[in-house]
Amino acid sequence: MALKTVTIAGGGLAGLALGIGLRRHGVPVTLLEAGSYPRHRVCGEFVSGIQPEELEALGIRDLFAAALRPRETAWFDGERLFFRGTLPESGYGVSRHWLDQALAERFVDLGGELRTGQRWEGGGLEAGTVLASGRVVTERREEGAGWFGIKAHYGELECVADLEVHLGEGAYVGVTPVGEGWVNVTGLFREGVGGGKELMERAVARAGLGGLAARLAGARQRPGSLKGVNRFRLGWQPGYGRGIRVGDAAAMIAPVTGNGMTMALQGACLVLEPLLGWSRGELEWAAAERGVCLGQRRRFGARLFWAEALQRVLMTGWSRRVCGFVLGRDWVSFDTLYRMVR
Numbered sequence: 001m002a003l004k005t006v007t008i009a010g011g012g013l014a015g016l017a018l019g020i021g022l023r024r025h026g027v028p029v030t031l032l033e034a035g036s037y038p039r040h041r042v043c044g045e046f047v048s049g050i051q052p053e054e055l056e057a058l059g060i061r062d063l064f065a066a067a068l069r070p071r072e073t074a075w076f077d078g079e080r081l082f083f084r085g086t087l088p089e090s091g092y093g094v095s096r097h098w099l100d101q102a103l104a105e106r107f108v109d110l111g112g113e114l115r116t117g118q119r120w121e122g123g124g125l126e127a128g129t130v131l132a133s134g135r136v137v138t139e140r141r142e143e144g145a146g147w148f149g150i151k152a153h154y155g156e157l158e159c160v161a162d163l164e165v166h167l168g169e170g171a172y173v174g175v176t177p178v179g180e181g182w183v184n185v186t187g188l189f190r191e192g193v194g195g196g197k198e199l200m201e202r203a204v205a206r207a208g209l210g211g212l213a214a215r216l217a218g219a220r221q222r223p224g225s226l227k228g229v230n231r232f233r234l235g236w237q238p239g240y241g242r243g244i245r246v247g248d249a250a251a252m253i254a255p256v257t258g259n260g261m262t263m264a265l266q267g268a269c270l271v272l273e274p275l276l277g278w279s280r281g282e283l284e285w286a287a288a289e290r291g292v293c294l295g296q297r298r299r300f301g302a303r304l305f306w307a308e309a310l311q312r313v314l315m316t317g318w319s320r321r322v323c324g325f326v327l328g329r330d331w332v333s334f335d336t337l338y339r340m341v342r
């Protein structure tokens with residue numbers, strides 16, 4: 001029996017992992033990626049909450065075998081350390097520059113058709129097409145869409161923990177090693193601060209994180225690694241519910257949780273079975289769409305809600321201090337907060 005072809009629009013983590021998962025079952029897959037590989041992305045590159053069996057189901061577990069396994073974490077309110085501890089489980093520190101390229105190679109090795117430099121221009125999502133094109137960028141600055149993200153790799157940057165999180169006014173900056181001597185520094189800010197090579201240092205200083213800005217000024221920025229994004233919103237993305245969407249194209253979790261990549265991979269796991277059923281002719285596309293939407297809402301709904309609430313608390317001075325006080329007294333454990341957003 002001939003299997004029907006699945007077209008995936010977008011070759012980030014979600015699209016590539018899904019493509020690999022489908023190819024392992026022999027489904028013909030065409031993947032359109034607007035950009036090329038390798039390339040740097042705005043991402044903290046700290047993966048947390050993904051289970052080995054989920055990576056196994058997608059056929060990509062081995063790609064994480066050599067990744068760093070961050071466990072120790074330190075959280076700062078401005079210059080003040082307010083929490084230091086151990087994550088309930090080790091995460092992964094992995095460069096997207098390397099990972100996306102490795103995933104793309106695996107997809108092609110498995111017989112997937114990868115068309116780089118090709119943008120999907122479809123209006124509606126017809127049967128057989130999955131949208132994995134990442135966060136929806138809005139044309140104008142609308143309510144709730146004023147975020148600005150910046151990332152760069154730094155060399156010769158000493159870290160005090162495997163994962164440092166620096167909280168400032170309307171901002172957070174994560175610092176985590178990703179291998180080969182590079183440290184990922186990624187920030188989410190409420191306001192943009194222009195451009196240029198010192199963009200990160202300026203944004204960090206303006207968020208009231210002068211100590212971190214000085215550390216960055218004394219470190220070496222990896223050429224080509226400075227990237228920025230703006231005009232995106234958190235939560236379920238505009239258009240969600242129409243067609244099958246996966247990863248950030250479906251929903252974007254508050255970045256401070258370090259769970260977006262995991263959601264992209266778990267989202268790929270979740271749509272695998274319905275797409276297999278459709279490709280084999282066992283399931284109507286409309287039924288697959290309904291099943292995926294319901295599954296995503298069940299799996300991610302509460303997580304998205306708590307993540308946004310937690311990020312709001314952490315990025316606001318007074319509520320952040322309350323949070324530090326509560327954690328310090330052990331009234332709520334760090335583990336409880338960690339589990340709520342996974």
Ligand SMILES: Cc1cc2nc3c(=O)[nH]c(=O)nc-3n(C[C@H](O)[C@H](O)[C@H](O)COP(=O)(O)OP(=O)(O)OC[C@H]3O[C@@H](n4cnc5c(N)ncnc54)[C@H](O)[C@@H]3O)c2cc1C
Nearest residue numbers: 010012013014034043044120133134149247248258260261
């Ligand atoms: C500031 C910040 C920090 C973050 N930190 C972390 C973190 O530490 N840990 C974590 O787990 N997550 C983090 N995330 C989230 C994480 O980066 C995303 O959740 C993840 O990249 C989503 O993967 P994706 O495949 O859905 O989208 P993407 O990785 O964005 O990939 C989408 C792809 O689609 C392509 N594309 C777009 N439009 C089209 C089109 N029309 N046709 C064809 N191709 C198209 C793009 O070129 C891109 O390659 C962070 C996000 C931000 C903004």
